[in-house]
Amino acid sequence: MTDMQKSLMDQYHQDLLGVFGDPGLVIEKGNGCLLEDVNGKRYLDLLAGIAVNALGYVHPMRVKAVNEQANRLAHIYNLFTTPQQLALGNKLSELFNSAEPVQAFFCNSGTEANEAAYKLARRFANQHGKKTILALDHIFHGRTVGALSLTWKPAYREPFEPLPAGINHIPATIEALEENLTDDVAALFVEPIQGEAGVLPLPGGYL
Numbered sequence: 649m650t651d652m653q654k655s656l657m658d659q660y661h662q663d664l665l666g667v668f669g670d671p672g673l674v675i676e677k678g679n680g681c682l683l684e685d686v687n688g689k690r691y692l693d694l695l696a697g698i699a700v701n702a703l704g705y706v707h708p709m710r711v712k713a714v715n716e717q718a719n720r721l722a723h724i725y726n727l728f729t730t731p732q733q734l735a736l737g738n739k740l741s742e743l744f745n746s747a748e749p750v751q752a753f754f755c756n757s758g759t760e761a762n763e764a765a766y767k768l769a770r771r772f773a774n775q776h777g778k779k780t781i782l783a784l785d786h787i788f789h790g791r792t793v794g795a796l797s798l799t800w801k802p803a804y805r806e807p808f809e810p811l812p813a814g815i816n817h818i819p820a821t822i823e824a825l826e827e828n829l830t831d832d833v834a835a836l837f838v839e840p841i842q843g844e845a846g847v848l849p850l851p852g853g854y855l
């Protein structure tokens with residue numbers, strides 16, 4: 649680690665709450681699939697923000713869209729909507745190509761998406777007199793309280809217990825599904841390809 653990286657890491661320890669272990673590098677900028685650290689050293693990025701930066705860094709279409717919107721309008725809260733929000737909702741609905749109506753809920757992260765799905769499931773359960781939500785062994789769904797209660801790994805869960813009750817983790821097998829999918833179940837949470845568990849697809853025929 650160079651002197652500059654070391655002094656930035658000292659700053660990191662002083663000013664930021666270390667919830668995720670020490671960062672491996674101090675990255676200054678990116679382009680396409682390349683990243684550059686504060687010393688100008690370049691790296692081929694095989695991580696892509698854990699597989700979410702699908703367009704790579706500084707993609708011109710994304711930069712243009714963000715710039716245009718930043719020059720037009722930013723946060724307005726949910727008391728109003730915008731033409732852009734409506735257009736994206738409509739586009740997503742079209743992409744689902746479903747006979748059933750599909751409605752979007754916009755949020756900022758995977759954790760929030762799962763937190764919202766958990767709340768929808770819990771509300772459905774309460775309205776329909778059901779008690780159980782199923783989730784799969786080894787899955788990761790995020791770190792807010794609801795998403796964490798769906799997440800399997802004891803090391804992530806235990807420091808924050810007690811977590812919301814009524815979530816049963818079951819093995820990711822068709823036999824366990826058949827055994828546990830009773831009338832009392834309001835929802836089943838799955839990762840179609842389990843990430844943290846080691847990039848494991850669900851068994852054939854499961855979904």
Ligand SMILES: Cc1ncc(COP(=O)(O)O)c(C=O)c1O
Binds near residue numbers: 788791839
């Ligand atoms: C399968 C899965 N679900 C949810 C999350 C949480 O998403 P986020 O980090 O955007 O909150 C992650 C993050 O790694 C994930 O891998």
